[in-house]
Amino acid sequence: MSSHIMPTYARLSVTFEHGEGAWLWDEKEQRYLDALSGIAVCNLGHAHPAVHEAICQQSAKLLHTSNLYQVASQEKLADKLTEMSGMTNVFFSNSGAEANEAAIKLARKFGHTKGIATPAIIVMEKSFHGRTLATLSATGNAKIQQGFEPLVEGFVRVPYNDIEAIKTVLSENTSIVAILVEPIQGEGGVNIPASNYLNQIRALCDEYDILMTLDEIQTGIGRTGKFLAFQHNGIVPDVCTLAKALGNGVPIGACLAHGKAANLFTAGNHGSTFGGNPLACSAALAVLNTLSDSDLIAQATEKGDAICSAFQEKLQTNPHIVNIRHLGLMIGIELDTPCTKLVALALQKGLLINVTQDKVIRLLPPLIIDASQISQLVETVSTLIQEYTNQ
Numbered sequence: 106m107s108s109h110i111m112p113t114y115a116r117l118s119v120t121f122e123h124g125e126g127a128w129l130w131d132e133k134e135q136r137y138l139d140a141l142s143g144i145a146v147c148n149l150g151h152a153h154p155a156v157h158e159a160i161c162q163q164s165a166k167l168l169h170t171s172n173l174y175q176v177a178s179q180e181k182l183a184d185k186l187t188e189m190s191g192m193t194n195v196f197f198s199n200s201g202a203e204a205n206e207a208a209i210k211l212a213r214k215f216g217h218t219k220g221i222a223t224p225a226i227i228v229m230e231k232s233f234h235g236r237t238l239a240t241l242s243a244t245g246n247a248k249i250q251q252g253f254e255p256l257v258e259g260f261v262r263v264p265y266n267d268i269e270a271i272k273t274v275l276s277e278n279t280s281i282v283a284i285l286v287e288p289i290q291g292e293g294g295v296n297i298p299a300s301n302y303l304n305q306i307r308a309l310c311d312e313y314d315i316l317m318t319l320d321e322i323q324t325g326i327g328r329t330g331k332f333l334a335f336q337h338n339g340i341v342p343d344v345c346t347l348a349k350a351l352g353n354g355v356p357i358g359a360c361l362a363h364g365k366a367a368n369l370f371t372a373g374n375h376g377s378t379f380g381g382n383p384l385a386c387s388a389a390l391a392v393l394n395t396l397s398d399s400d401l402i403a404q405a406t407e408k409g410d411a412i413c414s415a416f417q418e419k420l421q422t423n424p425h426i427v428n429i430r431h432l433g434l435m436i437g438i439e440l441d442t443p444c445t446k447l448v449a450l451a452l453q454k455g456l457l458i459n460v461t462q463d464k465v466i467r468l469l470p471p472l473i474i475d476a477s478q479i480s481q482l483v484e485t486v487s488t489l490i491q492e493y494t495n496q
């Protein structure tokens with residue numbers, strides 16, 4: 106490992122060289138099953154032919170011209186993205202944190218147009234929104250903030266999945282301009298709120314004339330069995346952010362807006378050198394076309410249900426299981442004991458998984474995972490949990 110890389114990550118000692126679908130191979134040609142998809146990024150699996158083809162074709166033509174000119178693939182991607190999401194306008198960035206920065210700026214601009222000089226945004230405990238100064242300030246995790254104070258002002262925190270707490274803040278604080286929330290908390294532990302939580306937030310945002318802002322960076326692009334998780338609720342937010350799986354590994358983020366948020370930004374309000382460049386947009390367009398020309402999103406529901414009922418069966422007698430929860434292929438298995446060690450143990454068995462919040466095994470397999478890979482995943486993880494909790 107190079108000592109010239111800042112040690113911001115505790116990395117496992119494996120280097121992957123190539124992949125195909127849900128498989129990865131290391132330098133020694135050892136094969137691994139990827140049940141994490143690079144943290145919900147490679148939803149179509151590795152080396153997907155449509156994405157590969159799009160990148161090759163675009164790189165032979167043009168990589169960059171800048172946003173001083175029209176960018177055809179950016180326009181096509183915006184058309185496709187708004188059609189699939191029900192949103193109307195898009196700003197393209199290069200990452201999730203940047204998409205959230207755009208959303209936070211939109212909320213503040215919205216507040217200023219209403220004459221609110223110190224606009225504030227309601228955010229959640231255990232949330233994760235990124236590592237830039239504004240997004241780490243919005244994030245509900247002291248470990249991520251520590252050492253980087255002073256934080257950006259203008260965030261009011263409430264518990265997740267607690268609609269009464271939001272109502273209390275709204276009734277007391279007239280500076281609130283938006284609610285920023287994940288439809289399911291990913292880093293926070295695969296926390297799935299009540300099924301009408303987003304509907305209630307939508308109603309409150311209408312009542313108080315504030316922006317409903319959804320961070321769908323992890324839940325989006327088919328992961329939960331709908332293109333976007335809010336589509337389970339039959340609502341449309343005012344702002345929605347995407348990144349991770351949008352480019353299937355090519356860096357791209359998007360801040361989508363609708364209704365009263367759609368035309369807040371005017372020329373000069375925001376920008377990005379790389380955002381919406383031809384290469385990233387071509388890759389993302391290939392991702393969206395692949396999803397809309399297939400039933401992979403519906404498969405996320407079937408596969409997620411199959412995986413979790415298999416886990417329920419295999420683990421039902423294990424007293425250390427707190428619960429097994431999922432929506433589509435966003436899966437959390439919570440133990441009553443810290444289990445971060447399982448990540449390295451799984452790697453030894455040729456399987457990539459993640460543990461978040463110390464006790465929650467997080468599985469984010471690619472949407473293209475097949476039946477025999479699902480069996481292998483369930484078998485390996487169940488056995489690991491049984492061995493681990495038996496000692």
Ligand SMILES: *Cc1c(COP(=O)(O)O)cnc(C)c1O
Nearest residue numbers: 200201202233234235291322323
């Ligand atoms: C990953 C993630 C982010 C940050 O995205 P980056 O591309 O790492 O900046 C923000 N919000 C959520 C919900 C995420 O999962």
